[in-house]
Amino acid sequence: MHIEQLKLTNYRNYEALDITFDDKVNVIIGENAQGKTNLMEAIYVLSFTRSHRTMREKELIRWDSDYATIEGRITKRNQSIPLQISISSKGKKAKINHLEQHRLSDYIGAVNVVMFAPEDLTIVKGSPQIRRRFMDMELGQIQPTYIYHLSQYQKILKQRNHLLKQLQRRSSVDETMLDVLTDQLVEHASFLLERRFVYLDLLRKWAGPIHEGISRNLENLEIQYDATIKVSEEANKEKITTIYQDSFKNIREKEIERGTTLVGPHRDDLLFFVNGKDVQTYGSQGQQRTTALSIKLAEIELIYQEVGEYPILLLDDVLSELDDYRQSHLLNTIQGKVQTFVSTTNVDGIHHETLKNAELFYVHQGVATNTKES
Numbered sequence: 001m002h003i004e005q006l007k008l009t010n011y012r013n014y015e016a017l018d019i020t021f022d023d024k025v026n027v028i029i030g031e032n033a034q035g036k037t038n039l040m041e042a043i044y045v046l047s048f049t050r051s052h053r054t055m056r057e058k059e060l061i062r063w064d065s066d067y068a069t070i071e072g073r074i075t076k077r078n079q080s081i082p083l084q085i086s087i088s089s090k091g092k093k094a095k096i097n098h099l100e101q102h103r104l105s106d107y108i109g110a111v112n113v114v115m116f117a118p119e120d121l122t123i124v125k126g127s128p129q130i131r132r133r134f135m136d137m138e139l140g141q142i143q144p145t146y147i148y149h150l151s152q153y154q155k156i157l158k159q160r161n162h163l164l165k166q167l168q169r170r171s172s173v174d175e176t177m178l179d180v181l182t183d184q185l186v187e188h189a190s191f192l193l194e195r196r197f198v199y200l201d202l203l204r205k206w207a208g209p210i211h212e213g214i215s216r217n218l219e220n221l222e223i224q225y226d227a228t229i230k231v232s233e234e235a236n237k238e239k240i241t242t243i244y245q246d247s248f249k250n251i252r253e254k255e256i257e258r259g260t261t262l263v264g265p266h267r268d269d270l271l272f273f274v275n276g277k278d279v280q281t282y283g284s285q286g287q288q289r290t291t292a293l294s295i296k297l298a299e300i301e302l303i304y305q306e307v308g309e310y311p312i313l314l315l316d317d318v319l320s321e322l323d324d325y326r327q328s329h330l331l332n333t334i335q336g337k338v339q340t341f342v343s344t345t346n347v348d349g350i351h352h353e354t355l356k357n358a359e360l361f362y363v364h365q366g367v368a369t370n371t372k373e374s
């Protein structure tokens, strides 16, 4: 799939942008703070309905305006499909083919995007929350029901934590409500965990060989799921449900004492090992970078396998961070089959092969100019 055209109205520093893209490589060039990331972010929002940088949607609206729209025309399965996201103080609307989608899970997946930005290097090094978010976002875009279960899980978790706080302070003695919420939580938790296991299995399949390739066969990457319950990754949903139920029974007193939910997918983590050593603790910067890149490239193949088409790849300010070898590896992986957006302040850091057939856009103060048209 690819994005043919993007129109922005009052989006960040773009008052009005109407731009057509190449279906292979597009390089966005500009000085700092001109709008390169804003452009990438807009494509990301068109896919996920939310930004990768902020949870506060108001920030996406141009300062002197009260609404913003992102319109994209994408090609998917040889069909041209208009998509639209509009944001205002009243909320957010998402449309496919001019039809409003009332549930986000009906919209997400209309166009698939994989983004690799400097903050993705923190997938390995950063907090567990970042790795959970990565799994949730990626799973959500290939499986919309995952988003439904995730949002239900988060809602019930909040209620359950609230009740546990009350029980901790002894301001509530109604433990039957805790049983009800635990059952509901377990139902969604088991779904999420089972899906994460299936997903991880696929991620490993792709990321392992990719990592080996990037490291010139010197490194072997292993990914482990660190769950808060003792469970085998082969366990089905029923088995996972039983383990969660038993676990919650066993830690009931402890949870009341602590006033919070102690097990569940919201506390799980991913662990990465290179040649048997934990990369987070022992990995060099280069190894951490290679791991992050391998995961992102694996993501592309995984989406292809699940969706039947390659996603759009956004490389925001990271290409020049990779050495020539890693850049060529990336290039070989995408081999003209993935529409790619590269943003950079300076084309000097970009491998000449990447630039050869690319379309170049210059961004200056919220205006993007295609070199071919200027």
Ligand SMILES: Nc1ncnc2c1ncn2[C@@H]1O[C@H](COP(=O)(O)OP(=O)(O)OP(=O)(O)O)[C@@H](O)[C@H]1O
Binding pocket: 011, 012, 013, 014, 030, 031, 032, 033, 034, 035, 036, 037, 038, 039, 058, 059, 060, 061, 062, 063, 064, 317, 345
């Ligand atoms: N809501 C908004 N309304 C208007 N302008 C905004 C808004 N949000 C951000 N900006 C402006 O957008 C610019 C930043 O753009 P962006 O983050 O895309 O930079 P960039 O070109 O990627 O730069 P760098 O290379 O430094 O990452 C800044 O000038 C900022 O003031």
